[in-house]
Amino acid sequence: MSMIAARNIHKSFQSQDVLKGVDLDIGKGETVVLLGASGSGKSTLLRCLNFLEMPTSGEVCLDGKRVGTPDAGGRMRYSETELCQLRQRVGMVFQQFNLFPHLTVEWNVMIAQRKVLGRSEAQARERARYYLEKVGLAEKINEYPARLSGGQQQRVAIARSLAMEPDVMLFDEATSALDPELVGEVLQTMKNLSGEGMTMLIVTHELGFAYNVAHRIVFLHEGTIIEEGTPDEILVHPKSERTKAFLRGHTVFRLPQPEETA
């Protein structure tokens, strides 16, 4: 059974249809990478799964349970309590990190544990240290975010989400705002997480990461899934013309491999 699922999700902004009926199932422990050109609706789909955007129609199911209840007209209605509960179980990491600048690293990871989960300060601190250790930033607990590099900030953001002990993690272009030399440390953290069996949906442009880490790749074009399969099927042997064109755009320039130059 799927951990999180989208059923026929539509999303329109004013007159523009961004998602045109997306179905997606992510199994427990599965790592799925979402690819697509800019404007294809990847981020919107991700944001519909934790209701940062309200789907215009369609359903989201978490662990087999549908979120929201339809009213008499068939429109889904969501209570704030229900959405807050869902979001506790679905973590999200953003392109711009969005750490809380007025709090230390430790409190960034503690605050939601305190205010949302109601954990004691000692327990929240213990969990914060555990997860900061996990992302390799135990020595930064008393720093403010502004003192950290982008890669470190993003790893704190990952720890902040993990501290809620979510069932699913969503990554919205988590490395796109980073200097190239900092991308690796964040991708490595994500890879470790995947290896530990976290259920993950990742929007990224790092094709190498997608190839090596994803169990499944989904290609989105103009609000519709047009191809999905294993990394090998999508990245090496794509069938759809759209996918081929997208991959060509990403591999115009690449480094020669040692055996090719020999």
Next chain:
Amino acid sequence: MTYKWDFSFLWNYRHVLAEGLLNTVYLSLTVLACGLVLGAVLAAARISRFATLRAVGSVYVELFRNVPALVLLFWFFYTIPVLTGIQNGRFLTAAVAFSLYSGAYFCEILRGGIQSIDRGQWEASIALGMTFRTVFGSIILPQAIRRTLPALTNEAIEVFKISAVAATIAYPDALYQAKLISDTEYRPVEVYTVIAVLLTAIILVLSGLSYALEYKFSKSN
């Protein structure tokens, strides 16, 4: 200029002056606290997704920002007893009138600060499962206060100065006590000079605290 300054007689009135200054500080701090809380609640209303709350917030601000503080004070002091038959004390009347007045200003300062906070802060908090109240109180408002500290300090100083208006309804603040002494001794020059210096000194302490706070906050930016 033949006036001969003589401050010595004021020593006999030191307790009267001290009482006046204490009353000024007491009234000002009360108004400051109430005005800030009121301002924060109003600012939350003004950015609410509910149109009714937004409307209430803006009507409030336009009303209480535009009525002169003195008119507001007189209104509460002279019309409430007529309308309700209840004569409230001078302290309560002044505290209520000035809190309502400064609340409108604090609201607008905080609203500006709140709206300058990046949308990502809201999104990250909401994505962690926080309710509007928690996001507002724990994440957005503390940052907005840090950002608007110079403007908030301005308004806090304004509150201190406006508190002197309460002397017009015979609230025994520093100014009122000064007037009492001046009327008894017929030496307004010394009394009002001393009171001006003392009030300025108190406000300087306040600004000093604000700078210290700004410095402390700057470490997180």
